[in-house]
Amino acid sequence: MGGNGAMADNTDNIIVDTATRIFQDLCEPNTVNEAEQGVWPKALWHALEESGLTLTWVPDELGGAGAALADGFAVLRAAGRFAAPVPLAETLMAGWLLTQAGISVPGGPLTIAPIHADGRIALTADGALSGRARRVPFARNAGHIAVLARRGDETVVALVAATGLPISQATSLAGEPRDDVSFDGAVPMAVRPGPINQDLLVSFGAAVRLQQMAGALEKILEQSVQYALDRSQFGRPIAKFQAVQHNLAMLAGEVAAASAAADAAAEACASPDIAIGEIAIAKVRGGEAAGTGAAIAHQVHGAMGFTYEHSLHHATRRLWSWREEFGNEAVWAARLGRMVVERGADELWPFITAGS
Amino acid sequence: MSFSFRFDPVELPPEAKELRQEVRTFLREEIDAGTFSPDGGKGSFSREFSRRVGAKGWIGMTWPKKYGGHERSHLERYVVTEEMLAARAPTRAHSTADRQSGPVILRYGQEEIRQKILPQIARGELCFCIGLSEPNSGSDVFAASTRATKTDGGWLVNGRKIWTSGAHHADYMIALLRTSPPTKENRRHGLTQFLVHMKTPGITIRPIINLTGSHDFNEVVFDDAFLPDSHLIGEVDMAWKQATDELAYERSGPDRWIETFPALVELVRLAGEQPSERLAEGIGREVAHLATLRRMSLSVAGMLQAGKTPAVEAAVVKDLGTNFEQALPDKVRLLAPQIGDSQPDSNDDRFEEALRYATLIAPKLTIQGGTREVLRGIIARGLGLR
Numbered sequence: 105m106g107g108n109g110a111m112a113d114n115t116d117n118i119i120v121d122t123a124t125r126i127f128q129d130l131c132e133p134n135t136v137n138e139a140e141q142g143v144w145p146k147a148l149w150h151a152l153e154e155s156g157l158t159l160t161w162v163p164d165e166l167g168g169a170g171a172a173l174a175d176g177f178a179v180l181r182a183a184g185r186f187a188a189p190v191p192l193a194e195t196l197m198a199g200w201l202l203t204q205a206g207i208s209v210p211g212g213p214l215t216i217a218p219i220h221a222d223g224r225i226a227l228t229a230d231g232a233l234s235g236r237a238r239r240v241p242f243a244r245n246a247g248h249i250a251v252l253a254r255r256g257d258e259t260v261v262a263l264v265a266a267t268g269l270p271i272s273q274a275t276s277l278a279g280e281p282r283d284d285v286s287f288d289g290a291v292p293m294a295v296r297p298g299p300i301n302q303d304l305l306v307s308f309g310a311a312v313r314l315q316q317m318a319g320a321l322e323k324i325l326e327q328s329v330q331y332a333l334d335r336s337q338f339g340r341p342i343a344k345f346q347a348v349q350h351n352l353a354m355l356a357g358e359v360a361a362a363s364a365a366a367d368a369a370a371e372a373c374a375s376p377d378i379a380i381g382e383i384a385i386a387k388v389r390g391g392e393a394a395g396t397g398a399a400i401a402h403q404v405h406g407a408m409g410f411t412y413e414h415s416l417h418h419a420t421r422r423l424w425s426w427r428e429e430f431g432n433e434a435v436w437a438a439r440l441g442r443m444v445v446e447r448g449a450d451e452l453w454p455f456i457t458a459g460s
Numbered sequence: 461m462s463f464s465f466r467f468d469p470v471e472l473p474p475e476a477k478e479l480r481q482e483v484r485t486f487l488r489e490e491i492d493a494g495t496f497s498p499d500g501g502k503g504s505f506s507r508e509f510s511r512r513v514g515a516k517g518w519i520g521m522t523w524p525k526k527y528g529g530h531e532r533s534h535l536e537r538y539v540v541t542e543e544m545l546a547a548r549a550p551t552r553a554h555s556t557a558d559r560q561s562g563p564v565i566l567r568y569g570q571e572e573i574r575q576k577i578l579p580q581i582a583r584g585e586l587c588f589c590i591g592l593s594e595p596n597s598g599s600d601v602f603a604a605s606t607r608a609t610k611t612d613g614g615w616l617v618n619g620r621k622i623w624t625s626g627a628h629h630a631d632y633m634i635a636l637l638r639t640s641p642p643t644k645e646n647r648r649h650g651l652t653q654f655l656v657h658m659k660t661p662g663i664t665i666r667p668i669i670n671l672t673g674s675h676d677f678n679e680v681v682f683d684d685a686f687l688p689d690s691h692l693i694g695e696v697d698m699a700w701k702q703a704t705d706e707l708a709y710e711r712s713g714p715d716r717w718i719e720t721f722p723a724l725v726e727l728v729r730l731a732g733e734q735p736s737e738r739l740a741e742g743i744g745r746e747v748a749h750l751a752t753l754r755r756m757s758l759s760v761a762g763m764l765q766a767g768k769t770p771a772v773e774a775a776v777v778k779d780l781g782t783n784f785e786q787a788l789p790d791k792v793r794l795l796a797p798q799i800g801d802s803q804p805d806s807n808d809d810r811f812e813e814a815l816r817y818a819t820l821i822a823p824k825l826t827i828q829g830g831t832r833e834v835l836r837g838i839i840a841r842g843l844g845l846r
Contacts (some may be wrong), residue, residue: 124600139585167788171815184619196680233805238815251546265511273656277724295674322464324465325463325464326464327465329463329843329844332845333844333845337842340767343845343846344845346837347844348669349836349837349845349846350833350836350837350840352840352841352843352845353779353835353836353837353839354779354836355671356463356464356465356776356839356842356843357776357779357780357839359464359465360464360467360756360773360776361752361753361756361780362467363464363466363467363756364467364469364750364752364755364756364759367467367468367469367755368469368751368755369471384748385747385748385751385752386748386752388744388745388748388840389749389751389752392745393750403748433745434741436748437740437741437742437744437745437748438681438737438741439742440742440743440744440747440748441735441739441740441741441742441743441744441745442735442744443744444728444744444747445728445731445733445740445744446733447730448728449726449728449729450725452724452725452728452747453546453721453725456745456747456751457542457748457754
């Protein structure tokens, strides 16, 4: 079968195998719960860093692993499956962004800012940054932040040490750090112009979240099927009830659609200018699948899935959080709709088939 | 263990991309020549059109050349199919044979029949229908009771098939007939597939008009209709073993998500260049669903090309696809600017016509070719739940 190489084959990929083994060993449900209480999962992060996974998207000459975009996306899908409570996605994104500008990538946890379409960080004439970025993922844990900033008319990438930045802590509804960061007066360690603007950064972020969402959806399908087989009511496993079977069939469909959407977004990132239409399609469909899928998984799990003790919420709360980031379904759908009407009715079909 | 179904990305090979342009050119010429109109106004059945498609080499594309096929890939076939459907080309005279009946004959038919029938199908000369449903055997397809009884040199058929689409046009039917009673161990045992010439004495076709006012499906009555031995397809009593791959072919194609697409196209036309935010968002959502479904459907074509039998994956695509195409007209209806007296515009008429058609056919989309309930049962089995 074809495939343009943008997607890794999960079945025989040593990078993904390595990541999965690390998550299996060091990212247990309790690790996720403790992280929400503020305990940094040191062993997990250490293992990810030791294996080079945190620098997946950084080429050899900038100190990284130099792996393909597809490999990194596949690792993030695995991370999503395990609800890994570390800024792996953010460190990968920061590595990618810095690399685009040719800036060497430091070790340790990284994150990016700003993450919103209307992000406004400026690099002033005196060489200092100004502006605030809201809801920066894992800012409190990051050693450095890769910042996209405006310098006059151009967009530059700036590497900023996080130490000493005023950070106002907040959390996502999944309990992950989403902090407001003030960059006023911060002097970057490096500044380089790069090809990435805020729109492309948000698009790339959407593709990253889609991988994590696809992983989380795979997880809740697995959990829901297993639960339905294990749980008995009315004298038989609830998996034997047609209503439950049909709910799970629908969940499987949503998971498959989200997975296909995540693949499409990953492919779109392989082109230099990122195919925005593909990203829009993927984030809308993936976001919908996240909502529909999480609802079905909870319905199947009953009251048990609504407890903190059960790990279902590790995935479902992240799905509700991630679908909102880097543009939710409404934002991307409106943009996609405008793209479609601009082309006109008779170009709708060619637009849909353009990717292949 | 992973419970997730995989729909690996497929990139179309260069020859498929060239082919797409070729098909578009052909369809434009056909429209210009007045063969059909893209709004579906001239019907979906044209033997002349099917012959021209056959002459292009676009029927039986994946079959061996010795049977009149063209030994091209499933991906190329996919491209032809989706272009035809998107343009609302009148493919009904050949589509069933191309998609389903031909592959069954190729796989299980007797050599004499293959040599006789397949080249004719590939030339666009034969129209097929499918004889599955009966008055007491709908979703429960293995409850069929129309009998084929062994006689000298062949079989005598008695009983009736119902909801048979296009039987009144068809030259042949592939029928599922009872040759033995089911066994205690296997209730699916005892059914056999046959090739039926529709002009066989003893066959009566009665129209059943559907709610759109059209004559599409029929009742087909068999009264001592004689089928020669050569028309036996596959093993006697063992049709249940042959059914699975047929369904994989039937269930994943573009026809399972594209039926109401014209309503969306006309909504885009109506929207103009400055749609409201609400309208833009609504259009975007539907396009996102459509594009993702197409991606999954194409992925299934890739699985077929790789020699797999993706029956469960096909059921997933059909379930998602038919639910999408069924819900689409209602979404479109509520997004569209209301027609009023102040804006006389011919686009309104086109829109209304497309929406009316889509609304009327919507109910059948989750019934034909396997109901939603049947599909979800298949998916549940694939998940290990039953």
